[in-house]
Amino acid sequence: MYTVVLLRHGESVWNKENKFAGWTDVGLSPKGVQEAIEAGRYLKKEGYVFDLAFTSVLSRAIKTLWLVLEEMDLMWIPVYHNWRLNERHYGALQGLNKVETVNTFGMEQTQIWRRSYDTPPPPLTQDDPRWPGNDPRYASLKSEEIPLTECLKDTVARFLPYWHETIAPTIKTGKRVLIAAHGNSLRALVKYLDQISDEAIVSLNIPTGIPLVYELDEGLKPIRTFYLGDPEKVQAAIQAVANQLKGGKK
Numbered sequence: 001m002y003t004v005v006l007l008r009h010g011e012s013v014w015n016k017e018n019k020f021a022g023w024t025d026v027g028l029s030p031k032g033v034q035e036a037i038e039a040g041r042y043l044k045k046e047g048y049v050f051d052l053a054f055t056s057v058l059s060r061a062i063k064t065l066w067l068v069l070e071e072m073d074l075m076w077i078p079v080y081h082n083w084r085l086n087e088r089h090y091g092a093l094q095g096l097n098k099v100e101t102v103n104t105f106g107m108e109q110t111q112i113w114r115r116s117y118d119t120p121p122p123p124l125t126q127d128d129p130r131w132p133g134n135d136p137r138y139a140s141l142k143s144e145e146i147p148l149t150e151c152l153k154d155t156v157a158r159f160l161p162y163w164h165e166t167i168a169p170t171i172k173t174g175k176r177v178l179i180a181a182h183g184n185s186l187r188a189l190v191k192y193l194d195q196i197s198d199e200a201i202v203s204l205n206i207p208t209g210i211p212l213v214y215e216l217d218e219g220l221k222p223i224r225t226f227y228l229g230d231p232e233k234v235q236a237a238i239q240a241v242a243n244q245l246k247g248g249k250k
Ligand SMILES: O=C(O)[C@@H](CO)OP(=O)(O)O
Pocket: 015, 019, 020, 021, 022, 023, 087, 088, 090, 114, 183, 184, 241, 244
């Protein structure tokens, strides 16, 4: 049996302000820093150890991983960064407040952009300052790999090659792996591992800063999955993510 731990970054400044972030490189809020430290403490207390870690190229996931590894006395393990673990690109919604988006475009449309499997938000144009193509961390990407927007289906499509080519083979060598990433890149992985349908994935939400443990069989099929934390608090945190559009006028 293999054990892999997935961790969404701690609360970001834009999670706190309830803004769509996507590939915007926002940092952790003070609460997010605390969540990451507590996740590290909890993992250590429960006896988890990692041989290596994977993360995105976005600071909120990297910083979360740093804090976790510091708490676990594991700052020395190899860490691999890859853009394929980035958050889903939120297109022209990046930077907009979620409730204000509901007020402008309506709940139904906003919910489709936020959670439908295959309808992406409106795209950026390449002259938009939010376009990632001028950012040096994406310099090695082909232009067709740099998203202008993404639905979850697109995130699954760009994430899975990294899973199949790098992460899954690493797990199969027996290495104990931690993946620090984002709400929607982890939803993409959970969808794949648990074979969740396109319809059911709409209502799956992942809370910030709470380790999600997967015990996998030899073929990397899930045997048991659980969050490390008080079940009531975990449920409340999941519900809070689901409720982020609430409070709008339409
Ligand atoms: O803003 C984002 O990039 C994501 C994660 O914070 O938001 P959501 O949960 O609405 O998909």
